[in-house]
Amino acid sequence: MVTLSEVAKLAHVTAATVSNVLRNREKVHPDTAARVLKAIDELGYRPNLNARALAEGRSSTLALMLSNISNPFYPEFVLAAERAARKSGHFLMVCNTDDNAETGRAYLNQIAGTLADGVLVMNTDIAISDLYASAMHNAPILLAMWEHPESPPTLPCIAVDFARAGALAAHHLLELGHRDVGLLIGDGCGGLQDARSNGFRAAMLAAGIEADPTAALQIRDSIDAGYAACMRLMANRPELSAIFATNDLLAIGAVQALITLGHAVPDDVSVIGITDIQLAHQVHPALTTVAIQTAAVAELSIERLIGLIQTPEHEPSMVLGPLPELVVRASTGPRRKR
Amino acid sequence: MVTLSEVAKLAHVTAATVSNVLRNREKVHPDTAARVLKAIDELGYRPNLNARALAEGRSSTLALMLSNISNPFYPEFVLAAERAARKSGHFLMVCNTDDNAETGRAYLNQIAGTLADGVLVMNTDIAISDLYASAMHNAPILLAMWEHPESPPTLPCIAVDFARAGALAAHHLLELGHRDVGLLIGDGCGGLQDARSNGFRAAMLAAGIEADPTAALQIRDSIDAGYAACMRLMANRPELSAIFATNDLLAIGAVQALITLGHAVPDDVSVIGITDIQLAHQVHPALTTVAIQTAAVAELSIERLIGLIQTPEHEPSMVLGPLPELVVRASTGPRRKR
Numbered sequence: 001m002v003t004l005s006e007v008a009k010l011a012h013v014t015a016a017t018v019s020n021v022l023r024n025r026e027k028v029h030p031d032t033a034a035r036v037l038k039a040i041d042e043l044g045y046r047p048n049l050n051a052r053a054l055a056e057g058r059s060s061t062l063a064l065m066l067s068n069i070s071n072p073f074y075p076e077f078v079l080a081a082e083r084a085a086r087k088s089g090h091f092l093m094v095c096n097t098d099d100n101a102e103t104g105r106a107y108l109n110q111i112a113g114t115l116a117d118g119v120l121v122m123n124t125d126i127a128i129s130d131l132y133a134s135a136m137h138n139a140p141i142l143l144a145m146w147e148h149p150e151s152p153p154t155l156p157c158i159a160v161d162f163a164r165a166g167a168l169a170a171h172h173l174l175e176l177g178h179r180d181v182g183l184l185i186g187d188g189c190g191g192l193q194d195a196r197s198n199g200f201r202a203a204m205l206a207a208g209i210e211a212d213p214t215a216a217l218q219i220r221d222s223i224d225a226g227y228a229a230c231m232r233l234m235a236n237r238p239e240l241s242a243i244f245a246t247n248d249l250l251a252i253g254a255v256q257a258l259i260t261l262g263h264a265v266p267d268d269v270s271v272i273g274i275t276d277i278q279l280a281h282q283v284h285p286a287l288t289t290v291a292i293q294t295a296a297v298a299e300l301s302i303e304r305l306i307g308l309i310q311t312p313e314h315e316p317s318m319v320l321g322p323l324p325e326l327v328v329r330a331s332t333g334p335r336r337k338r
Numbered sequence: 339m340v341t342l343s344e345v346a347k348l349a350h351v352t353a354a355t356v357s358n359v360l361r362n363r364e365k366v367h368p369d370t371a372a373r374v375l376k377a378i379d380e381l382g383y384r385p386n387l388n389a390r391a392l393a394e395g396r397s398s399t400l401a402l403m404l405s406n407i408s409n410p411f412y413p414e415f416v417l418a419a420e421r422a423a424r425k426s427g428h429f430l431m432v433c434n435t436d437d438n439a440e441t442g443r444a445y446l447n448q449i450a451g452t453l454a455d456g457v458l459v460m461n462t463d464i465a466i467s468d469l470y471a472s473a474m475h476n477a478p479i480l481l482a483m484w485e486h487p488e489s490p491p492t493l494p495c496i497a498v499d500f501a502r503a504g505a506l507a508a509h510h511l512l513e514l515g516h517r518d519v520g521l522l523i524g525d526g527c528g529g530l531q532d533a534r535s536n537g538f539r540a541a542m543l544a545a546g547i548e549a550d551p552t553a554a555l556q557i558r559d560s561i562d563a564g565y566a567a568c569m570r571l572m573a574n575r576p577e578l579s580a581i582f583a584t585n586d587l588l589a590i591g592a593v594q595a596l597i598t599l600g601h602a603v604p605d606d607v608s609v610i611g612i613t614d615i616q617l618a619h620q621v622h623p624a625l626t627t628v629a630i631q632t633a634a635v636a637e638l639s640i641e642r643l644i645g646l647i648q649t650p651e652h653e654p655s656m657v658l659g660p661l662p663e664l665v666v667r668a669s670t671g672p673r674r675k676r
Contacts, residue, residue, distance in 0.1 A: 044475035061453065063431075069413040069420075070616065079408045082434045086441060091448050093401075093431035096420045103424060110429050115399065115453055137382035223620040256622040278408065279617075282561040284594040 004045070011039035061091045062305060063116035065107060067124045069096040071188070071221065071249070072277050073294065077122065077144075080298035088306055101125040113138030118309045120144050120301055123190030128153055140308035144301040145321075147195045152318040156308055158301045165274045165290040165324035166199030169244050172288070172326055174207050177335035178242040178270060181215070182233045184250040188221030193246035196274055200244055215240065219250065226253025234261055234269075241269060241335045248273035248280045248289055255283065255331060266333035276327055285330035297321040342383070349377035399429045400643060401454035403445060405462045407434040409526070409559065409587070410615050411632065415460065415482075418636035426644060439463040451476030456647045458482050458639055461526070466491055478646035482639040483659075485533045490656040494646055496639045503612045503628040503662035504537030507582050510626070510664055512545050515673035516580040516608060519553070520571045522588040526559030531584035534612055538582055553578065557588065564591025572599055572607075579607060579673045586611035586618045586627055593621065593669060604671035614665055623668035635659040 008015045013036060020027045021036040028036070039045075062085055066074045078094055085092040093116060097104035104126040112119050118140045121131060132154055135141040143157035152159070173181055183200070186193045201211045215237050219225040226249060233240065234257070243258075245251035251273030255265050263269050265285055273280065276291035300321055346353045351374060358365045359374040366374070377383075400423055404412045416432055423430040431454060435442035442464040450457050456478045459469060470492055473479040481495035490497070511519055521538070524531045539549045553575050557563040564587060571578065572595070581596075583589035589611030593603050601607050603623055611618065614629035638659055 044471060061448065069432075070410075070417045072408075072410060072413070075407040075410070075413045078432075078434060079436070082407075082436060086436075091433070091445060093433060093449075093453075094407075094416075095429070095431060096416060098417070098420060098424075107429060110399065111431075115431075133382060223617070227620070227622075253620070256620075260622055279561070282565070282591070282594075284565075284598055 007036065007039045007043055007045045010043060011036045060089060061093060061116050062118050062120065062302070063093045063095060063107075063111045064120045064122065065095045065097055065104060065124055065126075066122040067097050067099050067104070067190075068188075069094070072279060073247075073275055074122065076277060076294050077298045080295035081120065081302050084299040084302040088302070090302075090306065092302075097124045097126070099125060101127070105130055108134050108138075112141070118142070118305045120305050123188070128155065131155055140305065140312060142301060142305045142308060145190070145297060146318065147190060147193070149318065149320055152316070154316060156304065156313060156316045157318050158297060158304060158321050159318050160292055160297060160321045161323060162193070162195040162274070162292070163199030163202070165292060166196040166201075166244075166246070167203040168290045168324060168326045169272045169274065170200045170203035170207075172272060172328070172332065173242050173244065173270065174204070174209075176242075176270065176332060179209055179335075180237070180240050180242070182230075182237060182240045182243045183211075183216035184226055184229050184233070184243060184245040184254060185216060185218045186221035186246045186250055187218050188247070192218065193221075196246040200246075221247055221249055223249050223253040223256070226250030227257045228253075230254035230257035231261070234258070234263070242332070243269060243271045245271070245273045248275045248277045248287060251287055251289065251331070252279060252283055255285070255287065265331055267336060270332040270335075272332050274324070280327075281329065288329045288332040289327050290324045291327050292324050293322040345374065345377045345381055345383045348381060349374045398427060399431060399454050400456050400458065400640070401431045401433060401445075401449045402458045402460065403433045403435055403442060403462055403464075404460040405435050405437050405442070406526075407432070410617060411585075411587075411613055412460070414615060414632050415636045418633035419458065419640050422637040422640040426640070428640075428644065430640075435462045435464075437463060439465070443468055446472050446476075450479070456480070456643045458643050461529075466493065469493055478643065478650060480639060480643045480646060483635060484656065485531070487656065487658055490654070492654055494642065494651060494654045495656050496635060496642060496659050497656050498630055498635060498659045499661060500531070500533040500612070500630070501537030501540070503630060504534040504539075504582075504584070505541035506628045506662060506664045507610045507612065508538045508541035508545075510610060510666070510670065511580050511582065511608065512542070512547075514580075514608065514670060517547055517673075518575070518578050518580070520568075520575060520578045520581045521549075521554035522564055522567050522571070522581060522583040522592060523554060523556045524559035524584045524588055525556050526585070530556065531559075534584040559585055559587055561587050561591040561594070564588030565595045566591075568592035568595035569599070572596070572601070580670070581607060581609045583609070583611045586613045586615045586625060589625055589627065589669070590617060590621055593623070593625065603669055605674060608670040608673075610670050612662070618665075619667065626667045626670040627665050628662045629665050630662050631660040 082092045095107040104124040146157040146159040147162045149159035185197045217229045219229045273289040276289045280287040420430045433445045442462040484495040484497040485500045487497035523535045555567045557567045611627040614627045618625040
């Protein structure tokens, strides 16, 4: 790697002058600056950003830690976060902790405060106390997609009202006349998606419909798991006229299971999910879902993280993200008597 | 952020001693080391890795640059690459260049040789000449998933024999009796997937079947595009008994279009893709495809990149990845007369 000293030697100046050309050009005579820039160009010198970040006490890189990059929700969040970071002149590095708390802590130690100025953390298994300790000593940490706005964490966060998302799904199914609804509850990277199922159940109860524990299954957050669980649910409870899944992957798996079983969707059974991942509009029938506004939450998260880097907070604050919204597509319809 | 000097002060030692405790503990008296470790613990000090990497001329972070994180192939590659990197004690940072050459160059300038010791580049739009210049001056660059093993690039690469993948798809359809085959050719992040379609066409030609240019469409690499293109293809060429798509996203979109049109898959029309993304086995009917062994290629790429960091090459070498393999599932079957 070409060093600053080699540039200085070629341009017949001191290393301090090269450094001034890079940072405070007004201090350097134009002729000298031109000579230095020519040497930089000839040698292909790249300022060592580690050194510069150290010298100036800042870098311009943010990190996003997430637990499972192969779950399509995360790449969609990454895409929007990276665009938002770039728009404000920051780079975004993504670290996949692979559903492993120890890996997560190792990444945090490697990057926080050194390679990255601030860290966005999404649903990793790292304990809040570990995150808190890192935030105190290294760089600001912001939790994105906090699922329980009613109980804020000890770190700054962007919360999403997932209980409301569940309630919106319930209202939609109730309006279509559904009473016998099966529940697929995801147990994913962020833990059990109970804010969503509790919100759903509370809205059903308010309409006089009590939850039937035998019509609910807790399963891992994947298409395969949704498929298998829906098969079990329909075998045990053939009278179900609708299925609510706490996320789109489960709902997409459930639709495939229903079609395999010979049930028409939505004519025989309606299906609704939560999130609105890209795949939700790409499958056929296209999935009705409650959009959690992934891109908007990602942008808000990047904006807040940059704010925390510029002005550290003494008391962690929670910001509520945009409200979830019902997106009606082709997988839900009026209940029909069979 | 706590500094080394603060640790030294609290432990009543010099900064050099703290540094020795962190790196060459055998040089330090055990009692002194214990005092330093206690101070590190009390203050929550984290060694500044930038500084250490600078001092020792090494860091342990690799970067992976890719163009489109929301295409599910990339997250699957990331997952395997991150696991392989971690197994050998390296961290992996992922940068999404968002299909934009300028963004790609900016990331490369930001990370190569400073934040990352080596860079794995996948199908970005950055010109080879820019990559080459960066590799000369900064850190090794390895191209992963080079699609044209017959013409090696000027940088080290892992090549995949995509022409063979296309030929395997052709042999499978020929064995099933298909003669009228539609082609969906992806034009994605890595450019036109012509190695795949050329391999397919060459194998068909060897069996005496000439390509019909009106049965081929070049489209963007997505489920939506595959759906729309298959609709057009079947409207113009209703006699087609099979569809070959150069990647699974297109094939999955094509299956959905056929079902929407009332064609049974595979009884009326067979569909085959290339890649074997997770979704390929999750959709119903499960997709027949040619697996390019994504995880194995990712592991090989990480291993080679680490090798290049340890022993730089004077002449770039190409390594051929594992050979593509046919995976027969439920979307292909014997040709039936309609």
